[in-house]
Amino acid sequence: MTRWVEETLHPNFRCALKADRVLYENQTEHQHLIIFDNETFGRVMMLDGVVQLSTTDEFIYHEMMSHVPLFSLGAERAKRVLIIGGGDGGVMREVLKHKSVERCVLVDIDRTVVDLSKEHLPEVSQGAFDDPRAEVIIADGVKYVAETDERFDAIIVDSTEPVGPAAVLFTRGFFEGCARALNKPGVLITQNGLPFMHPDHLRGTMELFSTIFADRATYLVDQPTYFGGPFALAWASNDTSLRDTPLEEIAKRHAASGIPTRYYTPDVHKAAFALPGYVAKLSV
The missing domain is CATH 3.40.50.150 (Vaccinia Virus protein VP39)
Structure with a gap:
């Protein structure tokens, strides 16, 4: 089943990135962290539901x-x-x-x-x-x-x-x-x-x-x-x-x-x- 990782920062607007492969996901001592691969944006890191970076941009x-x-x-x-x-x-x-x-x-x-x-x-x-x-x-x-x-x-x-x-x-x-x-x-x-x-x-x-x-x-x-x-x-x-x-x-x-x-x-x-x-x- 295809997984879409949703960005949840905006209360009235949502978007999502397709996770082709999840490399890591867990709750750290301070925040939720996920790292995954996306065909368009490369490797993506999100913290607490917000995109932090992708390797392409x-x-x-x-x-x-x-x-x-x-x-x-x-x-x-x-x-x-x-x-x-x-x-x-x-x-x-x-x-x-x-x-x-x-x-x-x-x-x-x-x-x-x-x-x-x-x-x-x-x-x-x-x-x-x-x-x-x-x-x-x-x-x-x-x-x-x-x-x-x-x-x-x-x-x-x-x-x-x-x-x-x-x-x-x-x-x-x-x-x-x-x-x-x-x-x-x-x-x-x-x-x-x-x-x-x-x-x-x-x-x-x-x-x-x-x-x-x-x-x-x-x-x-x-x-x-x-x-x-x-x-x-x-x-x-x-x-x-x-x-x-x-x-x-x-x-x-x-x-x-x-x-x-x-x-x-x-x-x-x-x-x-x-x-x-x-x-x-x-x-x-």
């Missing part, structure tokens, strides 16, 4: 989460990176492509996600977990940013949606902890879901950012497996000039890095901040 999200902040900072200032969540290793893979990065710390609350990603999704991390510049810490991200003595040039929050264990990663306390752990200049990037389907998600983050950071903005990506319109990523920094790095300088940095990208380009970097009207209203 994960590069879009991971490139834009990583390269927008790091090319904005430039090689002289992009040396220490903190990733909250991201246990699949995709963001870490892209971050470590930057030769300027001296240290990359990944903090994820769920060891099972990290372990099963290594086992079933090695093409996502591509050896990043074994890079000597990388450290993986199994811990609560909220507690980590509140207590760490380290300071980072970029903090990238690659979380699930604000339900279940990730809900605390969209609170004032967490964002204030991130601001505390950032160097200046420094930048915080968070995922903020589908503004068409869940406008309050992005609006809430932008309202909190406005009281904590000097600069805030939204940029968009088009991710086929994030069903429901363009996907929002949020930018926050206490350096008001950082986001305005000229296109010519971004292009120069990208070319000098030699980093191959499939979605990210300097033009896309700048254009992603140009928002449709309904998203711009949520980002004020």
